[in-house]
Amino acid sequence: MFKTISCGDINRSHSGETVQLAGWVHRRRDHGGLIFIDLRDTTGIVQVVFDPLETPGVHKIAETFRSEWVLLVGGNVSLRPEGSGNPNISTGEIEVRATTVEILNQSKTPPFEIADESTIDELLRMQYRYLDLRTKKMHDNIKLRHKVVKYIRDFLDSRAFIEIETPILTKSTPEGARDFLVPSRLNPGTFYALPQSPQQLKQLLMVSGFERYFQIAHCFRDEDLRGDRQYEHTQLDIEMSFVDENDVMELVETLYSSIVKDIAVDRIASDKFPRLKYDEVMEKYGTDKPDLRYELELVTLTDVIYKTGIRILTAAIDNGGIVKGLVAPGCAEYSRKDLDSLVSFVQTRGGEGLVYIALDKKAGDIKNLEMEHIRSPISRHLTTEQIIEIAKRADANPGDLILLAAGPAKLINTVMSQVRQEIADRLGLTNPKNLAFAFVTDFPLFEWDEDGNHWEASHHLFTSPWEEHWGLLDQDPGKMKARHYDLVCNGMELASGSIRIHNRQKQERIMEFLGYTKHQMEDRFGQILGALEFGAPPHGGIAPGIDRFMTLLTDHAESIRDVIAFPKTQSGADPLFNTPSSVTPEQLKELHIKVSENS
RNA sequence: GGCCCGGUGGUGUAGUCUGGCUUAACACACCGCCCUGUCAAGGCGGAGAUCGUGGGUUCAAAUCCCAUCCGGGUCGCCA
Missing domain, CATH: 2.40.50.140 (Nucleic acid-binding proteins)
Structure with missing residues (x-):
């Protein structure tokens, strides 16, 4: 030494x-x-x-x-x-x-100083990742990650879980995300796929009788990258037999609150995670992954606004849209610049615009509100009574700022949920030390896909519906609820899980409903359908993403790239290895691959 | 694929809107000299940038226009 x-x-x-x-x-x-x-x-x-x-x-x-x-x-x-x-x-x-x-x-002068306080272009950091990783900040992140993963392994081991590796070369299943494909040399023209998750494999392990499986699993999805999404991410894959959704949620609840208590000691989280219904969170927060560190609930104002007859808002309602409002408490004093920036915030996210109504706090009480207390681009189209009605519905008081957006429900929910987050940031309500975990439950089993004009599984097609909802499959499939639960925290989806279907006939009914022919079922899902016929136990599981969770536990992570040793850029490149890169004609020939001219 | 922000010595930024006062400014790093208690050491001096790339407009372009590449954010996408 x-x-x-x-x-x-x-x-x-x-x-x-x-x-x-x-x-x-x-x-x-x-x-x-x-x-x-x-x-x-x-x-x-x-x-x-x-x-x-x-x-x-x-x-x-x-x-x-x-x-x-x-x-x-x-x-x-x-x-x-x-x-x-x-x-x-x-x-x-x-x-x-x-x-x-x-x-x-000896060392050449490094391209940037190895110091936590310096802000260096991320491309340069990635080109010299081995130097960037020398900083204390990155060392801390990577070490904390190690601690968390070790903790998870010990925790699950002590509860009789078995870690089992599953293959990286698996089978393409065209639904869901785009697969990464690996050409087969020995079998010309055929391909493996990298797993989007070990979903079917872990279900097969339940059929194999392991009862409690977990894996720190690499998952691959060929979709556009973001600050919280990489091509490959690590998930804690869990599957259990003879359990219901409560058992799974309680396990995760105990694991996550213990991690916070024992490792991320400066973080604050409750021992019990609230359980919220999907319909409720969509209504109140406009998203299925709400940030619950603060209230700021959205209010549907479609009916009150419709009565005012203001064309710019009611036109959207006539087209089947909705109006949602949000009260920014104490923000009536916002300058023109503040307000304009909110409007463009909405517009850059696809919204038509944002209407504000500022209620001067000089009014004292909402009952005493007069026109002179109102600052709004639509004030001349409104009576005092109408504004009071809107304010009451939104629970706004003098001194507050009401924000309104109208349009298609999906868009308005998306945009207003982001406005909510933005207002919370401006008000300083988003303390990163607070971890507001919650489970979201009662998801719809299916979602209607407008573009494809068909139903899709909102989680995945192995998810079991509520037992009493099977009858709805032919009547009103949109009303079917799933035995599906998400773990959310601070506006992030941390985990998704469900109780699975363990009966072949039921699994085939779902597949048939989703439009698969018998032949397609056999071709793509033959292995799991077959296994369900040999005494498959009732089972379910969950898959928390490790990368996202880690960003919540450190003070030094702007994105999941900061908790991954060697991440990729938004265009899927690794500037250190300079990949993706071309390969030799010999390699291609061996793999029976021809690259087309125009690509 | 759409939209938004950014790209200026090794690093981080200013300058760009309103073209000329720029021989492109400042800080850190780097090099040299001085210096025995500093800790983001200090002092003095020095070197270092064809302003992402390619076109165009103009007497004149970091600055205006077009195209393109790269990084980030965002919508779509992500069972």
Whole structure:
């Protein structure tokens, strides 16, 4: 071993000891006489002193040190002279007085400083990811991730779960997300697919009788990337036999609240996660993954607004749309600029616009509201009584700002849910230390797809409907509820799960309803349908995303890219490896692949 | 695929709207010299940028126009 102790582990109890350290030159402070080097390894930073009077030879070498050189330093730990301690670092009471030094490696001047406080272009960070990962910030993120994953493994192990690996080369199932395909060399013209999730595999493991399975699983989806979406992400895949939705939710609830309590100690979360119905959260928050750190509920105002006859709003209602409002408490004083930025916020997200009604707090009480207290582009189309009615319905008071948007329900919900988030940010209600977990339940089993003009499974087609809803399949499938539950937190979907169908006939009824022919069922799902015929136990599970969860646990993650060691850019590139890249004609030939000219 | 923001020495930014006062400014980093208690050390000096790329307009373009590439956000998409 090169070192007898790590930089960050030294403290005043080691005073007087002789140590050997290895690490990187974090910073150097050359006084001409004394030279101070902050030596950094993965545990932290310690100050090394090179004294020209005590060790002139070693001091001479130290004059050549530059940032990020790799050193092996021998020396004595000593308390710093009175008054020269550094309370900002854990090793600030002591220093190592160097007696020997060896340069293990030199470094070019790095393209950016290895420091947490610097903001560096993300492309450059990715091009030199191995340097970006040297920062304490990234070390902390990656180490915390390790801790969380280890905690999960220990937790589930202690509850009799078995971790089982499933293959990365699996079968393409064209529904859902786009698959990543891998050509088969031995079977020309055929392909494997990378798993979008081990869904069918874990169900098969339940049929195999393992009863409690989990896996830290890599999942692959060839869809556009975002701050919270990468081509490949890691999920905690869980499946259990002989359970109902409560068992699964309670397991996750205990696991997640324990992680917060034991690892992310600066985070605040409750032990019990509220359970909310899908219809209710869509109405109140406009999204199925609401941020519950604050209230700010949306209000449907379609009827009151329709009565006013204001054309710009009622036109949308005539076309089948809705009007939703949101009260921004105490924001009546918003400047024209503030308001304009909200309007364009809505417009850049596909909305027609945003109508505001500011109620001057001078009115005192809502009953005393007069026209002079109203600031709104639609005020001249409204009577005082109408404004009071709107305000009452929205539960707005003088001093508040009412925001209204009209249009198709889906769009308005999407946009207004984002306005809600934006207002909460502006009001400072989004403390990242608070983790507002909740389960969303009672999802519809199917969603109508306008474009394709057919029904789709809103979760996936293995999800069981409520037992008493099977009768609705032929009558009113849109009303069928699913045994499906999501874990949400701070406006993020963290996990999705369900109780599965474990009966072949029932599974085939769903597939048939979704438009599959017998032949297609057999071709795509033959393996799972077959397994369901051999004593498949009732089972269900859930799959929490690890990457998203990690961003909630750290202070230093702007996106999931900050909790993944080697992520990809929004266009799916890795600037470090410079991939995707072309391959040799020989490789293509072996794989029976021809690249078309016009691509 | 649509929309929005951004790209200026090694890094981070200013300058762009309103073309010329720019020999492109500032901070950090880098190089040299000075300096014995600093810790984002300090002082003095120095080097370093054809302003993402390609066209165009103009007497004149970092600045205006067109195209294109790259990064980020967002809608679609993500069972």
